[in-house]
Amino acid sequence: MKKLGTALIVAVPIVLFARALWLVFAAPAEPPFDWRLHMSQAEHDAIVATLNHLYTRAAYTITWAIQLGYAAWLCVRWQSQERKSPRKLSA
Amino acid sequence: MKKLAIGLYLLVTAALLGWAYNQAIYVAPNDAAQGEMFRIIYYHVPSFAVCFIFFALSLLGSIGFLALRHNHPDRAQIADALALAGAEVGVVFCSVGLTTGPLWGRRAWGMWWTWDARLTTTLVLWLIYVSYLLLRRFAAGPQMQTLAAVLGIFGALDVPIVYMANRWWRTQHPAPVFGGGQDSGMDPTMVGALLWNMLAWFLWGVLILAFRFRVERRQQKIDAEEAEQALNA
Numbered sequence: 001m002k003k004l005g006t007a008l009i010v011a012v013p014i015v016l017f018a019r020a021l022w023l024v025f026a027a028p029a030e031p032p033f034d035w036r037l038h039m040s041q042a043e044h045d046a047i048v049a050t051l052n053h054l055y056t057r058a059a060y061t062i063t064w065a066i067q068l069g070y071a072a073w074l075c076v077r078w079q080s081q082e083r084k085s086p087r088k089l090s091a
Numbered sequence: 092m093k094k095l096a097i098g099l100y101l102l103v104t105a106a107l108l109g110w111a112y113n114q115a116i117y118v119a120p121n122d123a124a125q126g127e128m129f130r131i132i133y134y135h136v137p138s139f140a141v142c143f144i145f146f147a148l149s150l151l152g153s154i155g156f157l158a159l160r161h162n163h164p165d166r167a168q169i170a171d172a173l174a175l176a177g178a179e180v181g182v183v184f185c186s187v188g189l190t191t192g193p194l195w196g197r198r199a200w201g202m203w204w205t206w207d208a209r210l211t212t213t214l215v216l217w218l219i220y221v222s223y224l225l226l227r228r229f230a231a232g233p234q235m236q237t238l239a240a241v242l243g244i245f246g247a248l249d250v251p252i253v254y255m256a257n258r259w260w261r262t263q264h265p266a267p268v269f270g271g272g273q274d275s276g277m278d279p280t281m282v283g284a285l286l287w288n289m290l291a292w293f294l295w296g297v298l299i300l301a302f303r304f305r306v307e308r309r310q311q312k313i314d315a316e317e318a319e320q321a322l323n324a
Contacts, residue, residue, distance in 0.1 A: 024194070052128040055198050059131045059191040060112075063138070066190065067295065070183045074302050081309050 006076060013069035016061050023058040027051055104294040111284070111291035119284035131195040133284050135188055136268070137292040139213075142184035145296060146220070146250050149177030153243035156236060168311050171236050174243050175227060176303040178220050180296055185217045200263060209256040209264035216253050219246035 030051065031044050039047075115133035122129030152174025159167040192210070193203040204210065223242045230238065257264050268277055277285065 049126065052126050052198055055194050056127050056130050059194045060116075060134060062190050062194070063134045063187050066183060066187050067299075070180075071299055071302075074299065074306060077306055078302075078309075081306065081313065084313070 002079075006079065009068070009072040009075055013065045013072055016065035016068065020058045020061040020065055023054045023061065027054045100294075100298065104291070104298055107287070107291040107294055111287040114284040114287045119281050120278070122281075125199060128195065128198045131191055132268075133288045134292075135191045135195060136285060137289040138184045138187040138191065140289055141292050141296045142181045142188060143250050143254065144293070145177045145181035145184065145300060146216075146247050147177075148300075149174045149181060149220075149243050150247035152177055153240035153247075156240045157244075160237065169308070171240070172304050172307040172311060174240060175307050176300050178223050178243060178246075179303055180300045182217065182220045182224060183299070184292075184296060185213070185220065189213060189217055205263045207262040207264055208260040209253065209262045212249060212253045212256050216246065216249040219249060 028047055028050060031047050032038065035044050111133070115130055119130065119133070121127055152170045152172075155170030156167050156174060159170060192213075196205070197203050219242070223239060223246055226242060227235065227239050256262060257266055266272065267275055269275065
């Protein structure tokens, strides 16, 4: 049960980090510099809005990935201290 | 009783983080110029605000260690643990700021990074504290804590430079939102979301700082015990 808990707190930030990367790198291509030659204003605005949305979500996701990743690392370190020397810590 | 207090604090922090997220994403309006992307500010700015507070705490811990190390070695160890915890948690928050910033910059400026004064001094700050942590991790011997404390003090000197960079120099980074002159400021409907996020991330920061401090104090006890055993063997 404890191992499952540890695996979960380590897996969550990894998944979040992967998701943040995916949000950025799987985003649609930015409109080209001469976009007026290729698309309407409405199409351009739709792409920009989508990109803004994806980048905002990526920023929020990466924040949680870093914070939870650090918290997970602290939990793992805490557990390893307990495993290494339970006698010393209880004293 | 202690466990109850910790559980309560954890609950309040989690609730506040949820509330602050709700304020940032659903309550605060879109920015007129930047649209939805402006919402990155609600995580970007609090991260740096909390980071500066913890680097200041690390500075106090470092000064405390240097002042107490000869006459009060036990208290010096507490100060050293505080300095380390402050620096490490500060680096975590600084990393968040340095990651969310380029994501925002990519959409707002069309580039991930630029070597302007604000961004460069922030990167230098991050590098100084990462080198502090590397020193603590890999250096050995009785002078390690003293060297780290000195580095921690010098690292903290960069904090006011980072803060003032976009006041002292012309930067790509926007001018300060608060206290930046006549045209600075934020719409009142956005200020609430920013302040809620600052409070929530500060509480979260204190929580992980306390946890990191506790881990370090335990490590100090383990190291002292091992050293004693080695001497007695």
